Amino acid sequence: xxxxxxxxxxxxxxxxxxxxxxxxxxxxxxxxxxxxxxxxxxxxxxxxxxxxxxxxxxxxxxxxxxxxxxxxxxxxxxxxxxxxxxxxxxxxxxxxxxxxxxxxxxxxxxxxxxxxxxxxxxxxxxxxxxxxxxxxxxxxxxxxxxxxxxxxxxxxxxxxxxxxxxxxxxxxxxxxxxxxxxxxxxxxxxxxxxxxxxxxxxxxxxxxxxxxxxxxxxxxxxxxxxxxxxxxxxxxxxxxxxxxxxxxxxxxxxxxxxxxxxxxxxxxxxxxxxxxxxxxxxxxxxxxxxxxxxxxxxxxxxxxxxxxxxxxxxxxxxxxxxxxxxxxxxxxxxxxxxxxxxxxxxxxxxxxxxxxxxxxxxxxxxxxx
Ligand SMILES: [Zn+2]
Numbered sequence: 001x002x003x004x005x006x007x008x009x010x011x012x013x014x015x016x017x018x019x020x021x022x023x024x025x026x027x028x029x030x031x032x033x034x035x036x037x038x039x040x041x042x043x044x045x046x047x048x049x050x051x052x053x054x055x056x057x058x059x060x061x062x063x064x065x066x067x068x069x070x071x072x073x074x075x076x077x078x079x080x081x082x083x084x085x086x087x088x089x090x091x092x093x094x095x096x097x098x099x100x101x102x103x104x105x106x107x108x109x110x111x112x113x114x115x116x117x118x119x120x121x122x123x124x125x126x127x128x129x130x131x132x133x134x135x136x137x138x139x140x141x142x143x144x145x146x147x148x149x150x151x152x153x154x155x156x157x158x159x160x161x162x163x164x165x166x167x168x169x170x171x172x173x174x175x176x177x178x179x180x181x182x183x184x185x186x187x188x189x190x191x192x193x194x195x196x197x198x199x200x201x202x203x204x205x206x207x208x209x210x211x212x213x214x215x216x217x218x219x220x221x222x223x224x225x226x227x228x229x230x231x232x233x234x235x236x237x238x239x240x241x242x243x244x245x246x247x248x249x250x251x252x253x254x255x256x257x258x259x260x261x262x263x264x265x266x267x268x269x270x271x272x273x274x275x276x277x278x279x280x281x282x283x284x285x286x287x288x289x290x291x292x293x294x295x296x297x298x299x300x301x302x303x304x305x306x307x308x309x310x311x312x313x314x315x316x317x318x319x320x321x322x323x324x325x326x327x328x329x330x331x332x333x334x335x336x337x338x339x340x341x342x343x344x345x346x347x348x349x350x351x352x353x354x355x356x357x358x359x360x361x362x363x364x365x366x367x368x369x
Contacts, residue, residue: 002028003368004038005047005357010325012049012333012346020047020347025089025354025369027347042357044365048328049347050089050354051309052335054161055123055209055238055266057094057282058304059083059273064093065106066271067281072109080118082274083267086308089354089369090120090336090344092160094268096283097126097137100149107156114158120339121160124153125209128174129189130165135214136282136296136303137189145174154181160339161185163209166200167192179204184338187235189214190225197228201235207338210268211237211254212246213302230257236334238266241316242307244293251320255330264338265312265330270294270304314362324362 188209336345344353354369
């Protein structure tokens, strides 16, 4: 079934007042004027590419790799559906720190979902993280990277990204191993100094897991990870633009400093996204969600978000004061580049990532996928 989406079309390489014609998630053509005949016509203020989220743990009440193995696949589909309803048509499943044996089992269970395109790959967030910057990760399961264990998970061919604290013993070797396997090494949950972070980038790391969160803050005498990750042109930085994780001024500071090609907005969403407040699990840890803010029941650390990418876009424009055309690459082409996907994250003919129709106030009108 063909749908003609009318409005200001932001293809990723040009912006035109006109239309995009899609068949399912496939872009058939874009143009100006009234546009061709279609089975259905949807009109909005903006037509933008389907969003790409490379850091997401859950939604719709369930998590990736949750506590019931019997429903891992069903739950993953539910998470993907929840985020698709908010414009995310390409989604990476992030797994929190678990025993390596269990991570291997989850990867095995997700193999078909990755080959079917329900998931765009897996992001391992742990267990190779700093105990000092663990955030909501189970401290008893954190460890220094062991090359055999890293290799075992990479060998599945399903892992697109691995977050690693480079200061751990074997941390830099792990960065090299991850990169050599064709996955992306992302610096995060780290207590490293600036020099160690620079060494990790030299070793091949090209991504920063939720910049500012779970790392030492920017300080004028000890610049730490943040300064290197923002300054180094080889690195793209994730930001959680939900109004909770990062102050809007820091969102704008980071986005302007890194520039439109080096920022990715991610949700880091947990199970409560698109669901009710209450008690949830992140890994084995209890999380209480109050007014949409998720915190560990024990200690109060922020434990993921309840963000969706449509809201991140709206927040970045209306609250952080960024231009829509500077924000869109952060939810489309930049994360698509991480995935090595030329077929998603834009709206030129042949693209397969669907489209999102937004109103003048950037509220969601329709997701075409
Ligand atoms: Zn995360």
